[in-house]
Amino acid sequence: MPEIDAWLMLSGTIFTVGLVGVIIRRNMITVLMCIELMLNAVNINLVAFSHRLGSLEGQVFTIFIITVAAGEAAVGLAIIIQLYRLRSSINVDEARELNG
Amino acid sequence: MNLTPLLEAHWINAILPELVLCIGGMFLILFDAFAPKARSLTGPIAVVIFILCAWSQRFVAVGTFFGGTYEVGGITRVFDITFVLAGILCTLLSADYLEREGITGGEFYALLMWGTVGMMMMAKGLDLLIIILGLELLSICIFVLLGFQRRLPVSNEASLKYFLMGAFATGFILYGTALFYGATESTNINVMARWFANPDVTITPLLTVAFVLLMAGFGFKLALAPFHPWAPDVYQGAPTPVAGWLSVAPKAATLIALIRIFHAMGPVLPQTKWMTIVAWLAVLSMIIGNSVAIAQRDLKRMLAYSGIAQVGYMTIAMLTINEDAVASIAIYTIVYALMNLGAFGVISMLAKNQNDPQTLDDIAGLGWRRPFHALALAVCMFSLSGLPPTGGFVSKFYIFRTAVQSGHTGIALIGIITSIASVYYYLRVVYYLYMKESAEGQTRIDGGIFATGALAISIIGIFLIGIWPTPLFHAASYAAHLLLAR
Amino acid sequence: MTHTFIPVLIMLIVALGVGVVILSLNRVVGRHQRNPSKAAPYESGVPLLDTNRKRVNVRFYQIAMLFILFDIEAAFLYPWAVIYRDASHGNAGMFLFGEMLVFILLLGVGYVYVWKKKAFDWK
Numbered sequence: 001m002p003e004i005d006a007w008l009m010l011s012g013t014i015f016t017v018g019l020v021g022v023i024i025r026r027n028m029i030t031v032l033m034c035i036e037l038m039l040n041a042v043n044i045n046l047v048a049f050s051h052r053l054g055s056l057e058g059q060v061f062t063i064f065i066i067t068v069a070a071g072e073a074a075v076g077l078a079i080i081i082q083l084y085r086l087r088s089s090i091n092v093d094e095a096r097e098l099n100g
Numbered sequence: 101m102n103l104t105p106l107l108e109a110h111w112i113n114a115i116l117p118e119l120v121l122c123i124g125g126m127f128l129i130l131f132d133a134f135a136p137k138a139r140s141l142t143g144p145i146a147v148v149i150f151i152l153c154a155w156s157q158r159f160v161a162v163g164t165f166f167g168g169t170y171e172v173g174g175i176t177r178v179f180d181i182t183f184v185l186a187g188i189l190c191t192l193l194s195a196d197y198l199e200r201e202g203i204t205g206g207e208f209y210a211l212l213m214w215g216t217v218g219m220m221m222m223a224k225g226l227d228l229l230i231i232i233l234g235l236e237l238l239s240i241c242i243f244v245l246l247g248f249q250r251r252l253p254v255s256n257e258a259s260l261k262y263f264l265m266g267a268f269a270t271g272f273i274l275y276g277t278a279l280f281y282g283a284t285e286s287t288n289i290n291v292m293a294r295w296f297a298n299p300d301v302t303i304t305p306l307l308t309v310a311f312v313l314l315m316a317g318f319g320f321k322l323a324l325a326p327f328h329p330w331a332p333d334v335y336q337g338a339p340t341p342v343a344g345w346l347s348v349a350p351k352a353a354t355l356i357a358l359i360r361i362f363h364a365m366g367p368v369l370p371q372t373k374w375m376t377i378v379a380w381l382a383v384l385s386m387i388i389g390n391s392v393a394i395a396q397r398d399l400k401r402m403l404a405y406s407g408i409a410q411v412g413y414m415t416i417a418m419l420t421i422n423e424d425a426v427a428s429i430a431i432y433t434i435v436y437a438l439m440n441l442g443a444f445g446v447i448s449m450l451a452k453n454q455n456d457p458q459t460l461d462d463i464a465g466l467g468w469r470r471p472f473h474a475l476a477l478a479v480c481m482f483s484l485s486g487l488p489p490t491g492g493f494v495s496k497f498y499i500f501r502t503a504v505q506s507g508h509t510g511i512a513l514i515g516i517i518t519s520i521a522s523v524y525y526y527l528r529v530v531y532y533l534y535m536k537e538s539a540e541g542q543t544r545i546d547g548g549i550f551a552t553g554a555l556a557i558s559i560i561g562i563f564l565i566g567i568w569p570t571p572l573f574h575a576a577s578y579a580a581h582l583l584l585a586r
Numbered sequence: 587m588t589h590t591f592i593p594v595l596i597m598l599i600v601a602l603g604v605g606v607v608i609l610s611l612n613r614v615v616g617r618h619q620r621n622p623s624k625a626a627p628y629e630s631g632v633p634l635l636d637t638n639r640k641r642v643n644v645r646f647y648q649i650a651m652l653f654i655l656f657d658i659e660a661a662f663l664y665p666w667a668v669i670y671r672d673a674s675h676g677n678a679g680m681f682l683f684g685e686m687l688v689f690i691l692l693l694g695v696g697y698v699y700v701w702k703k704k705a706f707d708w709k
Contacts, residue, residue, distance in 0.1 A: 038271035049282035068236045070658035077651040133702035
């Protein structure tokens, strides 16, 4: 079993990958996947802490995050479908009517 | 294994308002699905359900429930008033708005109700898990509500922007929470408070990172200054009543959740720089919000920037958590709900293509064409700018007095100066209402009985709190006292 | 803490070196011929049916969306199923059963709604 530091580094790396992805990627589906990546990094963190502390709270938290992430992904997909129907494209930059 | 302690006696009384709204929302979507012809009835039914929810507050049991994860107390009831009030006003405004736009649907009100349940969970959650579940329930409802005019590109775009920002912010909040869990060994706020109260607790960099992540995430949700750019775009594109609701209720819920978290951290705050970060967020919000609002001609964008500034004022009170601070935030949110929803309400009645911006020119000369609606907008603007004898004056005065008493004189001064500057753009609206000639092809105001009722509630509420605030102040102070006595 | 990662760093460098050496050997020593079947992606030895870069109909996403929602709720069923037998004696059993019944009922409301709204129809 690796030390907690290793898990923290892993989750930090995954979180950063997701973060950078959300910022630089323009395809909505990829952005959605990157957001999921960020949430899963949190899950790794929680489970690692839960294991070290010997408390179940972290694992319960993880189950809820998984479901919440699914709900968010579903709504995200719905928004993307609507974007596609309106503009025939799922490029984030296509949505630029509101600017100020 | 023993499960019974998770369910205390009277648990059903503790969550009665939430239950009413949950079941009401489910009834509405099924009603909509099975009786599509009677869709126009969903608005009145929603109003009845919200009133039922307000009435059910009478039976609410006070205490800690569900294994110490859910706390119902005086302050949560005060905030419940804000949430239900915002819900009722938004429902009343939407009933006419949706009819005009031809998008009536039970889902709209159901989502509004479930969002309100999410906010109640955030206010009452004594465990970070409950707070985050409430936040997510709220966010998911908002995503859908913003895109409710799905044929309109701007509405879809608002939904998309809020979704990207919201999901991003959720990631930050969750990561911060996970780090706090690792450091304090629990997600329960009372346990965390005991951990922070331990005199030999050391503030590791991990904790600071966790705090910064948490504040960044909540800053996004509150639209505090460096995290605010989504707000104007989203408000402009969203269905107008939803924009009004979004600018009020979720902010109140986030603030009460933050109050709980800050209160738990109380003992360690003096030895950290954490509150300096929060102070900078407040200062930036007030300066950026008020100065950019001056340049806006689009009414919804102007109100968005004004909202950024208003959250800045509320954040000043958060710098030191004491009874007055909590009470002043509670009162400010109620008044803010009344005046901001009132202002958005009048804008929502401007009968024009919702894909186009609603600008100052649309309301030019309105004072002579529709006196009541113009009066409502003018009262809301006076209240937002903090002029007596409106509720806005009382609540703003209370916030700044609390800040000065807690020793944040410099920041309070910045608040007062920027708020004086803000009078310019609020009163410019009144100037357009009464002093300007209406332009060619004037925009019609289209308001039914429901929306007019909502405006009447706003005006009466603003003046009631402005002229006779004492009972509300006593109630809020007592509730805050109970919250902080633990 | 950092020094514990030095072996990993060495391994990474060695792996990189081996990879570069083998690939460049291939290029230097091997013969180069290109033909269509060599350029095609490998799919278990079966000839390709279709390209993988084509557009998926947007309706699939709608189904995917509904699938995610109803599928992920099983995450709550697992912990419940694991503890149900051990925890259920007397009132606790009925309570646990009732809880899950409420949960399924909530899902059922969503299902009926989606059904009535004809979201399952492939129109």
